[in-house]
Amino acid sequence: EVQLVQSGAEVKKPGESLKISCKGSGYSFTTYWIGWVRQMPGKGLEWMGIIYPGDSDTRYSPSFPGQVTISADRSISTAYLQWSSLKASDTAMYYCARGVSGYFDLWGRGTLVTVSS
Amino acid sequence: QSALTQPASVSGSPGQSITISCTGTSSDVGGYNYVSWYQQHPGKAPKLMIYDVSKRPSGVSNRFSGSKSGNTASLTISGLQAEDEADYYCTSYTSSSIYVFGTGTKVTVL
Numbered sequence: 001e002v003q004l005v006q007s008g009a010e011v012k013k014p015g016e017s018l019k020i021s022c023k024g025s026g027y028s029f030t031t032y033w034i035g036w037v038r039q040m041p042g043k044g045l046e047w048m049g050i051i052y053p054g055d056s057d058t059r060y061s062p063s064f065p066g067q068v069t070i071s072a073d074r075s076i077s078t079a080y081l082q083w084s085s086l087k088a089s090d091t092a093m094y095y096c097a098r099g100v101s102g103y104f105d106l107w108g109r110g111t112l113v114t115v116s117s
Numbered sequence: 118q119s120a121l122t123q124p125a126s127v128s129g130s131p132g133q134s135i136t137i138s139c140t141g142t143s144s145d146v147g148g149y150n151y152v153s154w155y156q157q158h159p160g161k162a163p164k165l166m167i168y169d170v171s172k173r174p175s176g177v178s179n180r181f182s183g184s185k186s187g188n189t190a191s192l193t194i195s196g197l198q199a200e201d202e203a204d205y206y207c208t209s210y211t212s213s214s215i216y217v218f219g220t221g222t223k224v225t226v227l
Contacts, residue, residue: 044221095162
């Protein structure tokens with residue numbers, strides 16, 4: 001089955017680090033982009049960045065300058081979204097999505113990240 | 118990169134047609150035929166409804182159609198049904214080689 005499986009919900013304290021994952025299966029992981037999308041509680045969708053696992057070409061949205069790191073491990077068909085120091089404002093649902101040229105046709109179920117002291 | 122502009126809400130009665138607009142600039146919507154639309158029901162992941170401005174993925178009802186004129190793209194839902202009640206987002210590729218979402222539109226079936 002073609003799918004993206006995201007890691008489970010996380011509860012963290014401000015200042016802690018975090019790495020969430022998105023594992024692709026059923027398709028050639030290295031020939032599609034993976035995008036990361038943030039959805040804050042009750043708000044809209046926001047692109048954070050995209051990565052092409054085939055050559056690790058990574059592009060970040062100007063709305064998230066230096067706040068997160070996107071990476072991928074081709075050997076295990078997994079993409080990652082990482083924070084070095086979480087803030088309360090990072091509390092959100094994070095989705096990964098598979099990108100074809102110009103659109104995203106397959107989405108993970110999301111990872112809920114809660115940051116609270 | 119500013120979000121594309123969508124109406125906050127659109128409503129219609131069952132069987133009617135509604136249209137959601139998505140306005141950007143020549144650096145995104147107007148510059149590329151890479152506009153796509155996503156449907157999101159509460160608590161669910163987004164679902165691709167339209168890609169490349171007007172193409173429908175397999176399995177998406179032909180009641181959904183897309184178009185573009187200049188810097189504005191549109192999603193039309195014809196024969197509105199209760200199950201169409203959801204949030205809808207447009208997205209476009211941009212001249213910065215990344216993507217931008219629209220502000221989102223809540224569709225209500227009266």
